[in-house]
Amino acid sequence: MGAAAILFVASPAVAQKKVDRKLPLGMEGAIRIVNMVGTVVVHGWNKDTVMVRGTLGVGDSFFMGGGYTGVKMFVESANERDPKPARLEVWVPARVRLWVKTATASIDVSGVDGGLDLYVVSGTIDVTGNPHELNAEAIDGDIHITGSPPWVRAKSASGTIIFRGASSDAAFSTVSGAVKVDGGVFERSKIETVTGNISFSGLLDRSGSFDFDTHSGIIDIAIPDKTPASFSVVSIAGPITNNLSRNSPIPGRFGRGAELTMDASGGGAKVSVRTFKGPVTLRRTK
Amino acid sequence: MTHEVIRHLLDDYVTGELTEDARGPVADHIAACAICGAEVESLKGILARAAELPKSVEPPAEAWANIRAAIERDKQAVGADHGATRRDRWRPYALAAAIVLAAVLSSGGTALYLNSRNAGADSSRPAANSDSSGATPATLVAFTIEENTYLRNVAVLQDLLDRQESLLAPETVAQLKASLRTIDEAILEARNALARDPANKMLIEMLSGTYRQKMDLMRRTAEMTRGS
Numbered sequence: 019m020g021a022a023a024i025l026f027v028a029s030p031a032v033a034q035k036k037v038d039r040k041l042p043l044g045m046e047g048a049i050r051i052v053n054m055v056g057t058v059v060v061h062g063w064n065k066d067t068v069m070v071r072g073t074l075g076v077g078d079s080f081f082m083g084g085g086y087t088g089v090k091m092f093v094e095s096a097n098e099r100d101p102k103p104a105r106l107e108v109w110v111p112a113r114v115r116l117w118v119k120t121a122t123a124s125i126d127v128s129g130v131d132g133g134l135d136l137y138v139v140s141g142t143i144d145v146t147g148n149p150h151e152l153n154a155e156a157i158d159g160d161i162h163i164t165g166s167p168p169w170v171r172a173k174s175a176s177g178t179i180i181f182r183g184a185s186s187d188a189a190f191s192t193v194s195g196a197v198k199v200d201g202g203v204f205e206r207s208k209i210e211t212v213t214g215n216i217s218f219s220g221l222l223d224r225s226g227s228f229d230f231d232t233h234s235g236i237i238d239i240a241i242p243d244k245t246p247a248s249f250s251v252v253s254i255a256g257p258i259t260n261n262l263s264r265n266s267p268i269p270g271r272f273g274r275g276a277e278l279t280m281d282a283s284g285g286g287a288k289v290s291v292r293t294f295k296g297p298v299t300l301r302r303t304k
Numbered sequence: 305m306t307h308e309v310i311r312h313l314l315d316d317y318v319t320g321e322l323t324e325d326a327r328g329p330v331a332d333h334i335a336a337c338a339i340c341g342a343e344v345e346s347l348k349g350i351l352a353r354a355a356e357l358p359k360s361v362e363p364p365a366e367a368w369a370n371i372r373a374a375i376e377r378d379k380q381a382v383g384a385d386h387g388a389t390r391r392d393r394w395r396p397y398a399l400a401a402a403i404v405l406a407a408v409l410s411s412g413g414t415a416l417y418l419n420s421r422n423a424g425a426d427s428s429r430p431a432a433n434s435d436s437s438g439a440t441p442a443t444l445v446a447f448t449i450e451e452n453t454y455l456r457n458v459a460v461l462q463d464l465l466d467r468q469e470s471l472l473a474p475e476t477v478a479q480l481k482a483s484l485r486t487i488d489e490a491i492l493e494a495r496n497a498l499a500r501d502p503a504n505k506m507l508i509e510m511l512s513g514t515y516r517q518k519m520d521l522m523r524r525t526a527e528m529t530r531g532s
Contacts, residue, residue, distance in 0.1 A: 052312060084306060086351075092311070094306055137528060140473070155524055157521075158480070158483075173308050173520070176479055176482070191517065194486050195515065204507065212313060212490050213486055213490070231510065233490040233510070233514065252506055254497060254506070254510075256498075294494060295493075
């Protein structure tokens with residue numbers, strides 16, 4: 019939070035089941051929410067107020083404090099070894115900087131245009147809207163994003179990342195989770211997995227750069243016909259299928275794998291695909 | 305307030321941003337809790353060190369002159385390179401090889417490089433790729449050093465995660481271990497391939513990328529189990 023003006027007002031609600039609180043918060047203030055188990059649903063609205071409603075487990079406590087520049091709220095479990103689910107629904111000023119951390123609780127954010135930092139261990143992250151920055155991290159939870167954040171980063175290990183929208187700067191990373199991107203125009207993107215499959219269907223900005231890296235996941239890239247792009251596809255031990263043009267991949271070193279370098283429609287967007295042994299398919303958008 | 309809640313307030317406590325009514329209970333807890341006490345001392349140390357840093361750092365007066373002179377030296381070196389002796393041209397590689405040797409001897413984690421040398425001695429293997437995408441000695445030096453750094457950092461993070469394991473749900477620990485095993489298998493496969501094809505720059509880059517992913521996953525997990 020860091021703001022000198024922050025006032026912390028702790029108000030434990032012993033054995034309280036319901037939460038219904040409000041605090042003033044500037045339209046571009048900051049808010050931190052911690053709730054380990056249950057759900058956190060956040061809506062952006064055009065008021066300089068934070069409002070929270072929800073339910074807690076018996077014996078759990080809810081703390082909320084802060085000032086006009088920043089607000090924090092936490093759920094404290096009566097039994098930290100066996101926390102009960104808390105369900106929080108929070109309304110925040112739309113341009114706020116939002117930070118949410120949970121363990122197994124799912125996070126659902128909509129209509130927040132400011133920056134988002136969302137962390138879960140095994141819950142699911144759902145974001146709808148156009149935050150100007152979005153950083154979403156999970157260990158084994160899924161991440162679903164629908165919107166057009168100009169800058170987006172999403173990471174999971176075994177969870178799936180699904181992005182529907184557009185972005186000028188996007189990066190997605192998993193270990194075994196699949197990454198599915200389906201959307202509008204991208205200027206720059208980087209998608210990397212270890213064994214997770216990568217599926218990309220979108221429009222490539224002519225001056226953009228696009229990197230796809232995997233060890234053994236399947237890579238499927240679909241772009242509209244006549245997209246100007248320069249491809250560099252290298253596979254150490256996997257096959258490459260090119261359905262975008264007549265260019266054929268050449269065998270890789272030692273007769274294994276394959277390589278394909280080509281300019282489509284005169285070249286343009288730089289597309290780099292690297293895989294150890296995952297099959298790669300380039301095709302036109304259906 | 306319990307330990308879990310107070311952990312989230314320590315930064316505001318140290319920077320003096322807690323109001324008096326919250327400050328009292330937090331101070332009482334810190335006095336009784338060794339973990340929070342250590343965290344507060346650590347935060348105070350960071351603040352103290354940050355306060356000692358100069359507001360701005362001016363480059364030394366001779367900096368620009370030195371930079372200009374270095375650029376001129378490089379220009380002359382490039383011009384003279386056409387007439388350089390064979391020994392001069394190989395000097396950077398000899399230096400690189402010396403650094404590789406030092407790195408190899410300094411770590412047990414460089415079986416990769418030793419393997420790659422053995423593979424290079426196999427006459428039945430096709431000649432190493434000599435095109436521009438092939439790895440140079442300098443690339444191998446950089447990678448060997450980078451790999452040693454990764455291995456050290458991974459060991460530190462593993463130690464941290466082992467100590468924090470009880471804070472995670474058993475199913476999350478199992479899932480995390482499965483993910484790390486997946487990464488390790490990919491690293492092993494790529495390392496074996498690099499041993500057969502040591503001049504493959506792309507393999508080196510992929511291997512570096514996989515190491516980075518492993519470190520990133522371990523770091524993120526460690527941070528998840530800490531307070532905000």
